[in-house]
Amino acid sequence: MNFFAEVLIAIFGGSGFAALPTDWRQVVMIAVACVLLYMGIGKGFEPLLLVPIAFGMLLANLPLTGLFNPPDAASHSVGFMWVLYQGVQYAIYPSIIFMGIGAMTDFGPLLANPMSLLLGAAAQLGIFTAFLMALVLGFTPAEAAAIGVIGGADGPTAILTASKLASRLMPAIAIAAYSYMALIPMIQPPLMKALTTKEARKVKMSQLRVVSKTEKIIFPIAVTIFVILLIPDTAPLIGMLMLGNLFRECGVTERLSDTAQNALINIVTIPLGLSVGFKATYDSFLTVETLSIIALGLTAFLLSTAGGLLFGNVMYVLTGGKVNPLIGSAGVSAVPMAARVSQTVGQKENPSNFLLMHAMGPNVAGVIGSAVAAGFMIKVFGG
């Protein structure tokens, strides 16, 4: 009987229930994880990302699991999540996801209208203004840079920059970036209406020229050579983006293209989401910093949209009214959500106005633009 009591005490004493009351914040984080799971499953709010992230968060805040233990030579053991996290730590997952995005993306509209690259550049305005604001709020320069990149509206890029410059803040940055991407259809339209004239919104753009197969094949190779020679730090992102696109366009690697844009991107999304969620432990996530990151992310996002729209207006004036400024807001790199918003707002103004393909140009330019901006930040602050 004594033995039985001892076993029970040992099991209960070593269980998480005994460790839980040490910090109330752990309980709060478990509740937050459950709410996020509900948002993903019940409300369908970016479930493919939110479910793994929220579950990672849940696992991270259960005590005594040892999931994040670094390799221990003496006992030949290592935490499972520690292993998965290396893919984030060394920027493996974001790069592979970029390969999938490259395989999904048709750069044709960009090739047909290279000037839309400038719109993609203008829409990175939010990255640098949010960087300044984050400095004012007291973040270190490296952290401020990582927070600013949320304004690029590109999840993988934001995660990569954060893992290099401010891994402490990565979960908050990733969650902010992905939430605002999901909220694009609500965030952008009011700003689009405020910053463009009714007349300009009605502009119908002339049809894009047809881009030849040869151009589409040469494009990813040329971009890889030029961009990576100029900013070597963008190599993992731009290199994989362009490899994926080459798979898509070259015509002889259909199976690789199919794998990259479907199976592989899904396979990588699971450990990426889990790892990001797993970094959201109570001591790092339940802070005022998280709130200010979420606020700064929204500001960065709005300013990027505004930057694209303002430059769209400049192009509208310079071309004598041939460019619809609404495609400027698609310069934020959330592909293809931002382009869809341009289409919807444009068609509301004029039912025979079809901006989707025109907006895809700045949209994919935005992906390259935010990768360049992130490369710049990493270069300056030594990530």
Added chain:
Amino acid sequence: MPSVEKAILNPNNPLSVPEALMVAVCGMVVVFMMLAILAAVIIVISKIVASMEGSKKPAAAPAKSATPSTPAPAAAPAAPAVDEGELVAVMMAAIAEESGMSPNSFRITNVSAAPAVAPVAAPVAAPAPAPAPAPVAAPAPAAAPVAAPAAGETAVNSPMPGNVFKVECKVGQAVKAGDVLVVLEAMKMEIEVSAPVDGTVKAVAATVGSAVNTDDLLVTIG
């Protein structure tokens, strides 16, 4: 964690105001410069490719510029849906040519003989006609631009590449300007194509599920 040795500015020490502004402005300039360079690279590539393709097959080049939506002959069997719209166009043009009418006179005749147009479109959609492969590639470039005005009717063309998601009109149906004719699906988004003018639907070239390219005929309104 950022390494201080690799960094241009110390990532941990607070920046002075001019330094911070300089980083932001420099960053914006770098992004603009990079993408401007990329735009220049793209323009150069497209010029080179255009000149290469132009010298390789000079006969094909002018045809290509005339109707950008024309698929290469090799691609034709793979994309039967794309052909349908064209076949209609080709046939309409053939009618015009055979009867030896100028586009203007044809317009008047065609409107009065409107029912004749619909049967033309219908059989085309069902069996892929045998004589298609060889002649299609040749006459299509010349014919397609002619078709729309020659008919004296309004051709509603696809504004972008995509798939036909729904066809919301029938031959013979009266439509008003702004009525939805066809719903396209592109980028996982439904896009409504509406009637530009009042009239009657003369022919529906779009079939649900088929892929269309920019400028492919969807519906003809008379």
